[in-house]
Amino acid sequence: MTAPPRGTRDLLPPESARFAALERLAADAFEGAGYLRVVTPVFEATELFVRGVGESTDVVRKEMYTFPDRSGNSLTLRPEGTAPVVRALVTHSLDKRGVPVKLYYSAPMFRYERAQKGRYRQHHQLGIEAIGCDDPALDAEVVEVGWEVLRRAGVGPVTLLLNSMGHLGEECRGSYLPALREFLAGQRDRLDPDCRRRADENPLRVFDCKVPQDQAILAGAPALDAFLCSECREHFAAVRGFLGDAGIPFEVAPRLVRGFDYYTRTTFEYRSGALDWAQNALGGGGRYDGLVERLGGPALGGIGFGLGVERILLAAEAAGGAPQAPRLDCFAIPLGELVAAVRLVRSVRAAGFSADLAYGERSLKAALRHASRLGARYAAIVGAAEREAGAATLRNMDSGEQDQVAIEEVARWLSER
Numbered sequence: 445m446t447a448p449p450r451g452t453r454d455l456l457p458p459e460s461a462r463f464a465a466l467e468r469l470a471a472d473a474f475e476g477a478g479y480l481r482v483v484t485p486v487f488e489a490t491e492l493f494v495r496g497v498g499e500s501t502d503v504v505r506k507e508m509y510t511f512p513d514r515s516g517n518s519l520t521l522r523p524e525g526t527a528p529v530v531r532a533l534v535t536h537s538l539d540k541r542g543v544p545v546k547l548y549y550s551a552p553m554f555r556y557e558r559a560q561k562g563r564y565r566q567h568h569q570l571g572i573e574a575i576g577c578d579d580p581a582l583d584a585e586v587v588e589v590g591w592e593v594l595r596r597a598g599v600g601p602v603t604l605l606l607n608s609m610g611h612l613g614e615e616c617r618g619s620y621l622p623a624l625r626e627f628l629a630g631q632r633d634r635l636d637p638d639c640r641r642r643a644d645e646n647p648l649r650v651f652d653c654k655v656p657q658d659q660a661i662l663a664g665a666p667a668l669d670a671f672l673c674s675e676c677r678e679h680f681a682a683v684r685g686f687l688g689d690a691g692i693p694f695e696v697a698p699r700l701v702r703g704f705d706y707y708t709r710t711t712f713e714y715r716s717g718a719l720d721w722a723q724n725a726l727g728g729g730g731r732y733d734g735l736v737e738r739l740g741g742p743a744l745g746g747i748g749f750g751l752g753v754e755r756i757l758l759a760a761e762a763a764g765g766a767p768q769a770p771r772l773d774c775f776a777i778p779l780g781e782l783v784a785a786v787r788l789v790r791s792v793r794a795a796g797f798s799a800d801l802a803y804g805e806r807s808l809k810a811a812l813r814h815a816s817r818l819g820a821r822y823a824a825i826v827g828a829a830e831r832e833a834g835a836a837t838l839r840n841m842d843s844g845e846q847d848q849v850a851i852e853e854v855a856r857w858l859s860e861r
């Protein structure tokens with residue numbers, strides 16, 4: 445029991461501070477665009493994901509952490525954030541207060557996946573969902589907000605892949621699926637058994653197949669774009685227009701179907717240019733018209749995304765732009781003058797600065813080393829001479845420069861620097 449379970453990680457300083465900084469900058473971007481935070485339970489009824497995400501998806505078939513509770517109810521640790529948010533909207537009739545309902549979350553997700561760099565069994569997502577409106581300007585807003593978070597996070601080059609999967613009616617998806625089935629029937633003998641099963645159960649899911657030979661065969665499959673109805677075509681053109689207006693470059697990717705059954709119309713993925721392994725999707729999302737109804741609510745469409753926190757931090761590190769943890773402003777070093785130093789720390793904190801103290805008996809040298817390790821901007825040394833003068837010696841930890849500052853002036857002195 446000396447290591448956490450396979451595929452999970454302990455998040456420790458200083459990485460945990462970068463994680464917190466990323467969460468803050470994302471919350472600022474989300475709230476800045478009118479999204480409010482929602483917190484749903486870590487586990488839900490298994491049925492929610494089976495119905496919401498889709499029975500034949502990889503997530504539901506093989507990746508869920510599902511268990512009976514002591515009353516025999518089947519529960520599942522949340523593998524993704526959209527179905528729970530939609531469930532909460534339906535539970536509380538959130539749409540009654542006006543649409544779109546705009547919500548965001550920062551939450552752990554659980555998937556039993558093959559653990560490797562950038563792929564974990566517990567990962568964390570920053571996501572938004574905008575529900576109750578199918579205005580293409582809203583689709584573009586969602587894509588833009590995610591783009592902005594990645595930009596602020598300093599992840600380096602990102603390729604935005606964009607597609608429209610059409611609507612679920614007779615045209616669009618209804619006319620595409622028979623064409624896809626026909627293509628798959630012609631390739632049946634060449635397909636790997638797993639891909640063949642997908643073709644039989646839910647043909648769109650063949651695109652999630654991981655076998656390279658199958659991928660090569662599927663490159664010849666008909667693409668959805670040729671089957672879009674005129675309304676979906678116009679909707680997609682409008683989304684592209686708004687993104688162009690925002691100056692956000694994108695690539696149309698007609699085979700980007702993403703791994704969940706709920707997607708309709710706009711789908712997108714942010715791929716990192718800084719990550720050279722297979723897990724280069726920093727985030728993705730799309731529209732899910734039909735999901736609210738399927739989960740027992742009114743006929744409302746929605747769109748959202750999830751960004752992968754661990755991958756963003758890896759990409760930011762590779763790109764040299766990792767979100768910076770805030771530095772400690774002041775580290776007080778009491779040389780026999782503990783009471784004065786404790787008071788100094790209290791007053792500095794009250795003025796809104798971060799402050800800490802060298803607890804425990806220590807030499808000045810050891811305490812200064814500790815201050816460096818913490819990344820403190822200033823050390824405030826309080827010894828007998830300082831106490832007599834009613835002052836502290838403020839040492840700039842970067843330059844080594846020192847100033848005597850009256851105790852009651854320290855906060856003001858710091859604010860001027």
Ligand code: HAM
Nearest residue numbers: 524525563564567725726727728729730748749750752
């Ligand atoms: P997703 O593409 O499955 O979408 O996950 C979103 C992001 O979470 C991925 O692009 C990736 O960065 C990260 N991620 C997923 N699985 C793992 C893993 N095992 N380890 C590390 N990172 C991972 C969704 O979950 C949808 N609910 C997004 C959405 C919201 N669509 C509409 N609204």
